[in-house]
Amino acid sequence: MNTTSQHYARDLRRYYRMPATQMSLTLVLSLLIMAVFIVLALRPTIVAIVKLQKTIMESRKTVQQLESKVSDLEKASSQLEIIKAALPILNMSITNNGASYDPLNPQIELLASQTGVQLTGESLGPTLLYSRIITPFTPKKDQGVVELPVSIRVTGNYQAVIMFLTQLLNMERMVGVSSVVVTKEAGSREENVGVAMSIAGNAYYLANEAQLETALTEQKGGK
């Protein structure tokens, strides 16, 4: 056995000295070693490099987006400083602590008495007054402007009801009017024509509309 292997080794050395065999073996073994090298060493390294490059590219993009946002926030902050004094007025115009029936209703009544018209009807739409489960009025990013339907009916002379309407539109609490119907009051004398004005519109407040709708729908459903 030992003699056979020695003989075989001697033969191999002799074959390897032949130029054709030498070239062939060098080429084949080089190719195989390169393949092994590619699979075991080169592939994981290149894949890791590609992953890192991709991560770096995405990180740069993220940094750019964040830098742009920081710049926008700085601009917004400087603008907020400018309008800081007007924020209470803004919060009164579009209330941020619920529908706030309380200041709205007395203000309409006061306006009616100050302009000399008789307030014969007033209704404000439904809203959520209080909940221990949901917090639609807590200031959050998902809040939006919610409409509170308002309908008012006043009677008086023409100038007075027009004055009432003008001042309602210019009231600190913002009220948008969508329809106005003026009708002549029955039985009014010619020299002092009495008219009735029906106003329909919306007041506005800040809330999470989705939460609010869910709560109001549940209440309507009797849950």
Added chain:
Amino acid sequence: MAERSDIMVKRAVYQIAVMTMITALTWLGVGIYQAYLKPSEVEMDKTILEPISPNIDLEVIQKLQSRDRINEDGAR
């Protein structure tokens, strides 16, 4: 002796070596392609990256400031 040397330089051996090399290179290419397609490990909350508009309409604020406040004493 001649047979052994023939084996050493046979075309099939070259073909196997070349095919192995091609397979290794293909696998390398597939690995790179997969690495490109795979989402990055850097993850951020999308809301943080959302752009915001820094412009406040000052004209609207001025209009709001000019609106009347209704008091019980009639002063506005």
